[in-house]
Amino acid sequence: MAGPLTGIKVLDLSRILAGPWATQVLADYGAEVYKIERPVSGDDTRHWGPPYVQNSDGTDTQESAYYVAANRGKQSFAIDITSEQGQAQIKQMVLDADIVVENYKVGGLKKYGLDYDALAQLNPGIIYCSITGFGQTGPYANKAGYDAMIQAMGGLMSITGEQDQLPGGGPQKVGVAVADLMTGMYAVSGILAALHHKNQTGEGQHIDLALLDTQVAWLANQASNYLIGGDVPKRLGTAHPNIVPYQAMKVKNGHIMLAVGNDRQFKKCCQILGAPELAEDSDYASNDQRVANRDVLINKLEALFLCHDIDYWLEHLSAAHVPCGPINTLDRVFENPQIQHRQMLFELEHPTAGKVPQVANPVKFSATPIEYHSLAPTLGNASTNKA
CATH class of the missing domain: 3.40.50.10540 (Crotonobetainyl-coa:carnitine coa-transferase; domain 1)
Known part of the structure; x- marks a missing residue:
């Protein structure tokens, strides 16, 4: 063909x-x-x-x-x-x-x-x-x-x-x-x-x-952030400048990548973490507030994520439709069943x-x-x- x-x-x-x-x-x-x-x-x-x-x-x-x-x-x-x-x-x-x-x-x-x-x-x-x-x-x-x-x-x-x-x-x-x-x-x-x-x-x-x-x-949103907001973007490691929590999180035996994209997903994430009250806290209830209070919130989440290992979080977060994934080395990438399919x-x-x-x-x-x-x-x- x-x-x-x-x-x-x-x-x-x-x-x-x-x-x-x-x-x-x-x-x-x-x-x-x-x-x-x-x-x-x-x-x-x-x-x-x-x-x-x-x-x-x-x-x-x-x-x-x-x-x-x-x-x-x-x-x-x-x-x-x-x-x-x-x-x-x-x-x-x-x-x-x-x-x-x-x-x-x-x-x-x-x-x-x-x-x-x-x-x-x-x-x-x-x-x-x-x-x-x-x-x-x-x-x-x-x-x-x-x-x-x-x-x-x-x-x-x-x-x-x-x-x-x-x-x-x-x-x-x-x-x-x-x-x-x-x-x-x-x-x-x-x-x-x-x-x-x-x-x-x-x-x-x-x-x-x-x-x-x-x-x-x-440079996409980073350029737009600067041109419209006026602040020069800084390095944030794996974190996202406009969305929180959206970064690598340390867990009991390594790291996972958490990609919470909206308030609904954040609420589900907090439920899986056993801390539903965080989603109701006025400091974290909206993405705007989570960005403003990024450091304090991430510290609280990290303490909770350390309670279980990678497989536990991937299973439970994925079941609740909270976007997350493993941080794969290339050997694991090509062993991934989705990549193979x-x-x-x-x-x-x-x-x-x-x-x-x-x-x-x-x-x-x-x-x-x-x-x-x-x-x-x-x-x-x-x-x-x-x-």
Whole structure:
């Protein structure tokens, strides 16, 4: 069964994560993605290990787990774009392409005749998505930008981590490269919007996407809290700035994540805790009051949660429809029956390593379900006359 983007051809000149993540999603959706890589070395992330995918004899393939996470479903073309022959190959491929994704420095492809203006002359309908740290314009346009520094500059690290006065306090980056990943997802939605416009008008366009812009855009309620309330948000560890109690709670043998989202749920939570009077107390009866009296309330709740273990609280709170969950390590994530039922883990065949595990795309189409055909490609696995 064909995917929803069957027939769409994507020329992927990107590397590392933001661009490859976007083009992997497009490949999952059925697009034909041609990954253009430097001869010999290929995408930098091929070598970002260990761990590496291992051959059947136990030796490393020199394809890192990082690379495999972001490049399935593509065909690899080893092309030297600094050479006239390589530039001619790319231009020939563009004639038949719908989308180009690249993440070179601003102006980096112009000297090779592979910038948007040059390629749009060859194919006026081309959708050309440029991903950079800071965008095509502005005082930082020529600076390099990487995920960790973008998390810092874009405000995310100022609201991530434990409070400064507590043990382990201070700024923290998120455990995965979320600025890159979110930029990749914005790229997908922008490309699909541009594709819809092209289908209506025949007109292609240039998409200018910056990691810093993306990071600021998805500060979401935290940005709105500052812009409307005027107070600069602080780090709260696992706690929520606008909802209480909504944080990790220490219990007898570890922690659970409690996510009480309204007054009704708080009342049920207090009943399970054996302290129904807390929900009737004017200091805690409404979320506004719970936020105002956060520290005192959390201290009272913590004393109650320490009376029983993780399994007890998960069972009783869940039975009362009070949102909560375990704080799982990744081994427990992939053992979770819900994750297994949703088929979020599957395997794809590698030419020398056998079956390699993959995390599935979470989108479930009813009419055009995703079909996974190939693992991240070995370098240069496709010939240029195949396009």
